[in-house]
Amino acid sequence: MTKISITPVTSKRERKAFIELPFRLYAEDPYWVPPLKGEALGLITPEKNGWFSHAKAQLFLAYRDGRVVGRISAHIDTLALEMPAASGFGPGVGQWGLMDAEGEDVFFALLDRAESWLREQGMTRALGPISMSIWEEPGLLIEGFDQAPTVMMGHHSPVYRAWIEAAGYKPVKQLRTYELDxxxxxxxxxxxxxxxxxxNPRIVVRKVDKRRFDEEAAIILEILNDAWSDNWGFVPLTPPEIKDVGVKLKPIVFNDLIRIAELDGRPVAFMITLPDLNEAIRPLNGKLLPFGWAKLLLWLRKPRVTTMRVPLMGVRKELQSSRLASQLAFMMIEAIRQASVANYGASRGEIGWILEDNQGMNSIATTIGSRINKVYQIYEDSL
Structure with missing residues (x-):
């Protein structure tokens, strides 16, 4: 068989080839959702992704007979290096992700090159797949291949699990999503x-005000970084990331789908819900031109969706061991449930991802009648 060559991505043409490979590899997968190519390119472009303000990455392409047959990213998050080792990251921990390959031999060659780059940077342990921030698409899909992913969730070939484990990687954490009627x-x-x-007159659950987007985002960020700070894999979100995510998500931010809970006038909890943008972009096959932009713009004016996704929810740490925490969560969930059905025609919700050992959130999900529909797994190995 012809030799595989692995080369670093250094040019605009190679970045384009990097984002276009999955379109060929997943062309026959009925559940894969083609991302908008501009958004996918922004993810790997330092000038367009605030995550690069505290991280660096090297992308690699695999070639055989001059044809692109695989891709992978190797990356280091300096904030993750500062986290305590018990949090999952810590000193010496690098990551790899954005991995797709035509065959097992291609995967092994790509992984070897990514690991070599991490070692060259002084890393001693690798986590993967994480694509590329822990806040983006962490983990490998290992259960739930018969459903299309919702907005900002990943989808992978079922063969990848065996390849990763054959390379010596061991599971370190599972992430779950739940669905409900x-x-x-x-x-x-x-x-x-x-x-x-x-x-209870002390409690107010209010809608956000999109006209005060930056102010509301700052409130949510402050609660989020407090509420999630003890979670495995936590890396604080930074203002540059929030700015870029805000630009990306603002079109699908709706006042009645994001709630902030206040206790005695102080914001103490939040819940973000997004209409499933994947339902709108799936038919576009990654392209906004010539007519995709018009279709998407029309959809954004008044989305009608089947599924709503809850990517983030948080209650301040000081309240997390109290009965009030679950009460606030149920109140926000119910308010958004009603709005989702009445105003957007939704019939299905997806909550997650949720860490397998996050007992509080797993309990809330099961108490309202949800069931696990997808499981993602993060692996680790020494370098």
Whole structure:
């Protein structure tokens, strides 16, 4: 068989080849959702992704007979290096991700090159796949191949798991998503908890105000970085990242789908829900031209979707061991559930990802009648 060559991505043409490879490899996968090529290119372009303000990455392409047959990223997050080792990251921990390959031999060649680059940078342990920030698309899909991913979630070939494990990598953490029928009322016990909260004058659950986008985003960021700080894999979100994510997500931010809970006038919890943009972009095959932009713009004016995704929810750490934490969560979930059905025609919700050992969030998800629909796995190995 012809030799595989691995080369670093250094040019605009090579970056384009990097984002176009999955379009060929997943062309026959009915559940893969083609990303908008401009968004995919922005992810790997330092000038367009605030994550690069505290991270660096090297992309690689695999060639055989002059044809691109694989890709991978190797990257180092300086904020992750500062985290305690118990958090999953810490000193000496690099990552790899954005991996796709035509065959096992291609994968092994790519992984070897990514690991070599990490060693050259002084790393001693690797986590993967993480594409590329922990806040973007972490983990390899290992369960739930029969459903298309929702917005900002990954989809992978089922053969990759065996390849990664054959390379000596061991599972370190699982991330779960839950689905539920949001047209149905929650169980009576949840309804009683919600009514109790609604009768408590100290509690206010309000919509965000998109006209004050930056101010509301700052409130949510402050709660998020506090609420998630003890979670495995936590790396604080930074203002440059929030700015770029805000530009990317602002078109699908709607006041009634994002709630902030206040206790005695102080913001203490939040919940972000997004209409599943993948339902709108899937038919575009990655292209906004010539007519895709018009179709997407029309959809964005008044989305009608089947699925709503809850990517982020958080309650301040000081309240997390109290009964109030779950009460606030149920109140926000119910308010958004009602808005999702009434205003957007949604019938299905997806919550996640949630760490396998996050007992509080897993309990909330099961209490409202959700079931696990997808599982993603992060692996580790020494370098």
């Amino acid at each position: 949001i047209t149905r009322m929650f169980p009576p016990i949840v309804q009683r908890i919600i009514r109790s909260g609604e009768n």
